[in-house]
Amino acid sequence: MATEENFDYVIVGSGAAGSVLANRLTSDPGVTVCVLEAGPPDRNPFIHLPAGFVKTLADPGVTWQFKTEGIPMTGGRRISTTQGRTLGGGSSVNGMIYNRGQPADLDSWAQRGNRGWGYADCLPYYRRSENRIGVSGETRGKTDGGIPVTDMDWIHPVSEAFIEGCVGLGIPRAKDYNSGDQAGVGYYQRTIRNGRRVSAARAFLKPAMARPNLEVRTNARASRILFEGKRATGIEYLHGPGETPKRVMARREVIISAGTCNTARLLQVSGVGPADLLGRLGVPVVHELRGVGSNFRDHYASRLVMRAKPGVETLNQLGRGLKLGAQLARWAMGKPNILATAPSHVHVFWKSFEGLDQPDLQCVFTPGSYAEGKVYILDDYPGVTAGSWQHRPESTGWVRARSTNVFEDPEINPNYLSDPMDIRVHLAGMRLVRRMLNTPQLSRFLERETLPGPSAQSDDELLDFAKKNGSTTYHLIGTARMGPETDPTAVVNDRLLVHGMQSLRIVDASIMPSMPSANTYATTLMIAERAADFIRGRESAAEAA
Template structure:
């Protein structure tokens, strides 16, 4: 019988951390199953190559949301990593941990162990921060975090100056004492290469004899016997296979795949499962529910001065930047496009920032069909500043559409479904224009291209962001933690309510959505989840 102590489903941000930590002491046989393939691909490793991965089915699930009234009926594209490293292998590499009060909220919602002091200890233990260790940063851990202060476009300094002129203070470390302010983002980049969860955690662990990694393995269901998870069924190379777990099955597929697999396994809303002919193993209406995601958009300007468009648009510029990257590991290809950013409050009544900024010395108003052309920007000097909501009140859900495990689930985002989300975004886009009107940036602006100066009234601004907004790729909370099984899917130790030997350890477990990019907290959940699993095995 093919058997392991622990089976991990999904080699994404949390799954790679789990595989590393659960196999570290050598006492447990660990098998990691990944539906995608290996991450040794040029455009995965090259930081700016993620634009080429946006529509690549070889590394990407290529999900599409249901038509969304909040986006004027549009179907949003939802890329998720289908590769070792998961979405950490195709994302923009911004490293944001979340605000202190976010995790105070986690502890209030999920229970003991998820407060700021506990998650900060986990963050510091797993990091090796280029900026050095202090009360908030760690060194000596497996995850290298770049400080991202060198080789930035010169307009970043003027963007930061404009933010301060608009009343947003400079912040040297968004992962420090406070998140509010403007500055540059830390990145999961090491040297010239993306530092995904696979590179930082999984590849070093794959040398261990007690860790087995099986790629191209599509898990179809969790095997449940007498109320306990005993293994999984998966398809590889067209053959259906079974793997047994002596200790636990751990789902780490993310906010889309984990609730989908639970539902396919008979854990979820009873009426939904019955409608697809799936026997109900454990009814829980919360599986796939409460989905929370950040939504946002870019404003774009034509500039009087050179931006990355000028060097990355022509063939000779691409060749020059490619040689710079290959020979010396430098230039724009060695970085994310989001050099600068910030966090701000749309009004003083908020006790913490509720909006995030992204500064890009580059623009793509004229994309090619089916491609997000980070390497083919507009044929004029352009600049974009994006923003997204940090703590939306709108909620969506994930539902299987068929008993076929290869069929994509229905993803309903419900963007801007609440008046609060609309009101906050309206205030945010006005502040974005205020930033660009400050002397440090206004002197370089030729004209606003999107949405354009003709869009001025509140109604016009709302219509514009409904037309142009989309996900910023942070779906979470679809298997959320909580002490009450009528309101949640997992208990405070990430165990599935009502089923023994089964946990979910990924972004779907978040009790609510943190402010900022979700890769760092997903890895942190993997780190803490492994601690809990090992402790409970004693």
């Protein structure tokens, strides 16, 4: 028999959204909150060292080692789409890029019938979650206790040459891509301070854990949502396979912040989802919502590699032997170093075709390269990497539970490049990246293209490379999309409450109706700030002020 305990709110997941919610809700001392995290505490030292992401992404101890289904447009490959499984969730293992996207992203959400989700409505919540270090402005946040957002401090001459080359192609140097004007080239802003990653757990959850009204339970894997009729009453969870289940009950709300894949799976195994899927799983239907698990989207990226000329030192050399030791020493002394940088150094937000009003591509550049077919193993020669992906892919897939066993990974099918427009934009992005890598400004540093190589010139040849070498950017969204009740594919309303249910709310990237023109982390923080106000009865940031 499962044991039971009672709280006002039970939050499943301690990632970006769960950490923010735990902090904001427990600021009221009269409210009790329990957070269930499937993974361990964030004590792994590689979590906190920015360059440690190369270790944590491959570590099943702190990540969900999810893989997509093999599909024709990936050459039948199953692509690793790792997600965080520790305090801080994805914010403890991600690339630390802070990127809000374009105002039009949110305005389109509002235009779909989601009241209060336009850019003007959401900007105060971006600002609330952020502590922009060293720069001020009307659009930027200076909130004490928010996520610190800092500028790149380790600058490589090849990166500078890449930027100069882009400017030579007519791409302006961007002042602040998070100001609402995204177009241009420049260095990424990142969530690193004093040489350390600052995850959502460090910024939001850990301070709140000092409060007596918050309890955080790690290694607690939610196995199902408990219901009385259509009302969510709690969560059943397990510490391991075969363990006796435990229960935590919610007097006010159950909040699912488990991430795009796990949120969909948990709803499905609990009886909320498409009736035909629930029937195959042998799960009684609590409430049929056919949108649960559908509308799944991700950014699909192809990356090109150039070999640098002899004598040019890139990350490939600086990350080995005595040179790595020197970088460690610089890190210990608080000087700019390669260990405290994000994996992507330079951004380019630009257009796949002339005549577009706004960029539809995100491109990245790093003065380093990884061996073909190997996960974050540096090449043994000096090299650089640049890649691109489409801002708003049209291709949609799904996430489906395979069984009611929550220790079995779900079926994840992103249907990459299944829409003809996505193929067109993807190929245009690859050609743009190739132009950016072959500017006169870079020619004194670079020798030749090694991936895909000069023999790949036609659309068919480039698409074949994309199928065999493209990868996820870990930007998973949409499996519990927000929309009005008249939308048969919508799962939550514009207050993030599940349609047709009571006391059940979803707060994570799964509610995004469409892909933002950005990495998803910053917008997930904003969503959680917005949801915290909804829960506390505050409809706008002005009311909360």
